[in-house]
Amino acid sequence: MNKRFLKFKYAAIRRYGEKRWTASNGVIEFNPNYTVGVSSFEKGEFGTENDIPYIVELSNGTKFLCFLHNYGKGAEDEILSDHGEVANSYAADTCYDKVKKSMNKLNGYDYGNK
Numbered sequence: 001m002n003k004r005f006l007k008f009k010y011a012a013i014r015r016y017g018e019k020r021w022t023a024s025n026g027v028i029e030f031n032p033n034y035t036v037g038v039s040s041f042e043k044g045e046f047g048t049e050n051d052i053p054y055i056v057e058l059s060n061g062t063k064f065l066c067f068l069h070n071y072g073k074g075a076e077d078e079i080l081s082d083h084g085e086v087a088n089s090y091a092a093d094t095c096y097d098k099v100k101k102s103m104n105k106l107n108g109y110d111y112g113n114k
Contacts, residue, residue, distance in 0.1 A: 005029050006085045008056070008066045011046070011099040012106055016061030020107045023100040032080035034059040041065060046098045046105075051091045054079060065099065065106065067091035 007029045012021045041053040051067045056079070058064075068079060069090035078084060099106065 005031055006080065006082075008064070008085065008088045009091070009096075010064040010066045011053075011096040012065040012103070014063045021063075021065070021103065023103050023106075025096050028062075028064055030056075030058055035080060038079050046095055046102065048092060048095060051095045053095070056080075067095045 007027055009025065009027050011025065012023050013026065013028070014021045036057040036059055038054055038056050041055050046065075047053045047067060051069050052071055053065055053067055055063055055065050066088055068084060068087040069092070071079070071084070071087045079087075
């Protein structure tokens with residue numbers, strides 16, 4: 001049974017209209033029916049062997065970077081479910097620390113757009 005709202009812990013967020021990502025350990029509650037897409041994030045080395053980074057884009061333009069523990073690549077369609085929420089809750093804290101230390105990889109190397 002899928003919940004109406006999911007709570008995911010995120011490592012970085014980019015709200016609608018912002019040009020750059022912000023590193024922040026937070027929790028976002030969202031309705032999975034209002035998501036534009038989910039994709040694995042392969043830029044940078046934020047994840048671990050067991051924790052895979054994903055970017056979720058909401059219909060309001062907000063994007064957030066989250067991790068899922070023991071979730072194989074290609075499982076994007078299952079992320080927005082109870083199982084994805086549980087996998088997100090088990091992601092290692094070290095992943096979130098890596099994002100804070102390497103925000104330039106997430107934002108790209110274009111320092112002219114600050």
